[in-house]
Amino acid sequence: MAWQADYAHSHLQFSVRHMGITWVRGQFKKFTVEGDFNEAEPEKSTLEVKIDAASLDTKMETRDAHLKSPDFLDVEKYPTITFKGKRGEVHDSHHGHLIGNLTVKGVTREVTLEVEHTGVAKTPWNTMAAGFTAQAKINRKEWGLNWNKALETGGWLVGDEIKIDIELQFSKAPEQAAAAPAPASKVAVAA
16 A cells, blocks of 8 residues: 655664663664555555664764674664564454564564554544554574673673664555555655
């Protein structure tokens, strides 16, 4: 279908434990989404996300520079992080899983996103909007992101678990909604 990503209402965020006592949160400001939202059979929807690794932002330049370095993402050598959906599982009218391959720093592993379809609504601008949230937890070491530093008081500077939080909103004009299904659409998302 001809759904287009609404970049003003779409976010790709992550969080990781810092010194075992707080959470550091960040986002990727630039990413593209290619896919086809199948309204009749959501499990047949497709999704591929390509993330500009250098667009990482944790609101601290020195930390961002370290995360972009070879100690972590090595963005010069691996400029793109990708997620390619392989299959969907529908649990009810609003919940399901999207299973796909996440590639970070040249390493590909399967990840399951817990997805919630938060609804469809007509906007004041005479378009239709569909919202989705998705979450996952991954162990960064499975992708070779191993750098860490021991703390004097015990424990480690950086936690192993990364929480991923995604908000995606798509829109389409009403006349497109009534048209016959179209080939997979390509949409770009940038924050």
